[in-house]
Amino acid sequence: xxxxxxxxxxxxxxxxxxxxxxxxxxxxxxxxxxxxxxxxxxxxxxxxxxxxxxxxxxxxxxxxxxxxxxxxxxxxxxxxxxxxxxxxxxxxxxxxxxxxxxxxxxxxxxxxxxxxxxxxxxxxxxxxxxxxxxxxxxxxxxxxxxxxxxxxxxxxxxxxxxxxxxxxxxxxxxxxxxxxxxxxxxxxxxxxxxxxxxxxxxxxxxxxxxxxxxxxxxxxxxxxxxxxxxxxxxxxxxxxxxxxxxxxxxxxxxxxxxxxxxxxxxxxxxxxxxxxxxxxxxxxxxxxxxxxxxxxxxxxxxxxxxxxxxxxxxxxxxxxxxxxxxxxxxxxxxxxxxxxxxxxxxxxxxxxxxxxxxxxxxxxxxxxxxxxxxxxxxxxxxxxxxxxxxxxxxxxxxxxxxx
Amino acid sequence: xxxxxxxxxxxxxxxxxxxxxxxxxxxxxxxxxxxxxxxxxxxxxxxxxxxxxxxxxxxxxxxxxxxxxxxxxxxxxxxxxxxxxxxxxxxxxxxxxxxxxxxxxxxxxxxxxxxxxxxxxxxxxxxxxxxxxxxxxxxxxxxxxxxxxxxxxxxxxxxxxxxxxxxxxxxxxxxxxxxxxxxxxxxxxx
Numbered sequence: 177x178x179x180x181x182x183x184x185x186x187x188x189x190x191x192x193x194x195x196x197x198x199x200x201x202x203x204x205x206x207x208x209x210x211x212x213x214x215x216x217x218x219x220x221x222x223x224x225x226x227x228x229x230x231x232x233x234x235x236x237x238x239x240x241x242x243x244x245x246x247x248x249x250x251x252x253x254x255x256x257x258x259x260x261x262x263x264x265x266x267x268x269x270x271x272x273x274x275x276x277x278x279x280x281x282x283x284x285x286x287x288x289x290x291x292x293x294x295x296x297x298x299x300x301x302x303x304x305x306x307x308x309x310x311x312x313x314x315x316x317x318x319x320x321x322x323x324x325x326x327x328x329x330x331x332x333x334x335x336x337x338x339x340x341x342x343x344x345x346x347x348x349x350x351x352x353x354x355x356x357x358x359x360x361x362x363x364x365x366x367x368x369x370x371x372x373x374x375x376x377x378x379x380x381x382x383x384x385x386x387x388x389x390x391x392x393x394x395x396x397x398x399x400x401x402x403x404x405x406x407x408x409x410x411x412x413x414x415x416x417x418x419x420x421x422x423x424x425x426x427x428x429x430x431x432x433x434x435x436x437x438x439x440x441x442x443x444x445x446x447x448x449x450x451x452x453x454x455x456x457x458x459x460x461x462x463x464x465x466x467x468x469x470x471x472x473x474x475x476x477x478x479x480x481x482x483x484x485x486x487x488x489x490x491x492x493x494x495x496x497x498x499x500x501x502x503x504x505x506x507x508x509x510x511x512x513x514x515x516x517x518x519x520x521x522x523x524x525x526x527x528x529x530x531x532x533x534x535x536x537x538x539x540x541x542x543x544x545x546x547x548x549x550x551x552x553x554x555x556x557x558x559x560x561x562x563x564x565x566x567x568x569x570x571x572x573x574x575x576x577x578x579x
Numbered sequence: 580x581x582x583x584x585x586x587x588x589x590x591x592x593x594x595x596x597x598x599x600x601x602x603x604x605x606x607x608x609x610x611x612x613x614x615x616x617x618x619x620x621x622x623x624x625x626x627x628x629x630x631x632x633x634x635x636x637x638x639x640x641x642x643x644x645x646x647x648x649x650x651x652x653x654x655x656x657x658x659x660x661x662x663x664x665x666x667x668x669x670x671x672x673x674x675x676x677x678x679x680x681x682x683x684x685x686x687x688x689x690x691x692x693x694x695x696x697x698x699x700x701x702x703x704x705x706x707x708x709x710x711x712x713x714x715x716x717x718x719x720x721x722x723x724x725x726x727x728x729x730x731x732x733x734x735x736x737x738x739x740x741x742x743x744x745x746x747x748x749x750x751x752x753x754x755x756x757x758x759x760x761x762x763x764x765x766x767x768x769x
């Protein structure tokens with residue numbers, strides 16, 4: 177399955193984490209997650225313990241745990257591998273979350289593109305029911321009941337944004353909501369809802385199996401634990417790797433066998449471009465943050481091709497509710513094409529950068545806010561490479577030929 | 580004899596195709612419910628069975644869920660896996676996003692168009708194949724990747740395109756109903 181190095185999840189026995197968690201009180205479970213320092217592995221890095229604490233404090237007749245398996249960020253595939261290899265850990269993380277916040281229903285929002293994973297997951301869920309790990313009286317403990325359903329997505333990148341995902345689960349267009357209220361207070365069907373990434377939930381199971389202090393002592397002060405990275409692009413060994421938070425990009429690229437790297441795209445289309453001179457920077461929330469995507473670009477790559485691909489992606493995936501995102505992404509795409517054709521003036525380029533900054537400030541959700549990142553990143557580091565490209569009808573080239 | 584439910588009563592009449600679609604939607608609401616949250620699962624089922632979500636189907640669903648047909652249309656047009664136009668039994672989706680692009684998806688795109696005789700967004704005249712683009716399908720370590728209905732093919736090369744098409748045709752001829760059901764859970768890789 178293209179797992180390239182030792183991954184902690186392989187060493188965790190399913191049941192260990194759940195058993196340890198159920199022996200504690202609900203408050204202790206939340207405290208353990210707070211103490212571990214676990215932060216959301218989907219990319220945003222919100223402290224998981226705080227999310228749980230807020231949801232646990234809400235009074236409601238129904239609460240929900242949602243596993244965000246709408247892994248759509250370009251270059252990310254770790255969740256697919258987690259589901260293929262260690263799905264039980266994710267189910268356990270959800271069950272523990274349900275116990276901690278007082279939710280009885282868990283929903284996995286699985287992206288439509290991963291439809292081929294569904295049957296195996298359903299079989300595993302059925303087996304867990306048989307073993308008393310789901311349903312009523314989990315592990316024989318009175319009053320602890322939890323169930324997990326799978327909901328298939330329909331091919332919309334924006335549904336990875338938690339409030340858009342919730343709208344989608346409610347049967348609507350996947351359009352992000354205004355916040356506050358946050359999902360922990362008013363989420364699915366207006367009830368308190370915890371939305372956690374697949375990897376975050378798997379770490380929850382690992383943290384209870386190995387103890388919160390084990391996790392806290394790995395990584396950096398502000399980013400504890402390990403992170404799974406999905407590495408692709410110009411590398412000899414693409415695949416899923418586990419690194420402690422705080423690992424330098426240079427070390428990661430070396431392990432993956434990067435081929436004359438000129439830059440790395442960290443965080444997918446919504447991420448940033450890290451040029452080779454900055455490879456000493458580290459992967460962690462306080463430096464270069466990522467949901468897991470690392471795409472390596474060799475010296476042979478043209479940044480405008482890469483940018484055009486990303487911008488087509490955003491122009492296609494913008495949900496359309498914010499004007500600045502809906503139109504801004506089309507304008508940036510047109511600008512990139514002008515640059516490719518060698519017809520973009522410096523003045524126009526400046527306007528596009530202003531537009532990009534406005535998109536970051538004025539879009540409602542993460543998609544719009546992050547969509548100009550790569551454009552601005554490339555201009556910041558490689559402006560000289562994208563300006564003054566030859567035109568199809570190149571006056572100067574023709575002149576040279578004539579003489 | 581117990582009184583048949585309205586849905587059953589209708590299905591016993593020698594009905595037109597339109598009536599059978601109504602019955603089918605009745606059965607889907609029995610399975611998924613008539614709340615708004617049932618909308619997407621119902622539409623997914625209709626798409627899977629009929630390869631189209633027609634205007635008539637959208638109206639029937641709206642009627643059963645007591646919402647406006649415009650709401651249903653809004654949802655159908657939003658999601659790329661739902662479709663208001665007919666799509667072939669076999670939908671081939673080529674990933675066009677960055678890692679597959681860098682791994683050479685353009686050559687696969689050209690060969691798919693050549694071998695199927697259609698462009699992206701089109702369906703073959705016999706209704707067997709549709710060709711679509713997909714945004715990142717999460718196979719970035721093994722691109723170029725294509726999804727064929729729910730199956731995934733990775734490390735695709737231009738010369739493998741015809742092989743994949745032939746495999747689809749063979750499967751389709753052997754079990755024409757196959758693609759009406761849940762599809763497959765296998766993954767094919769080099």
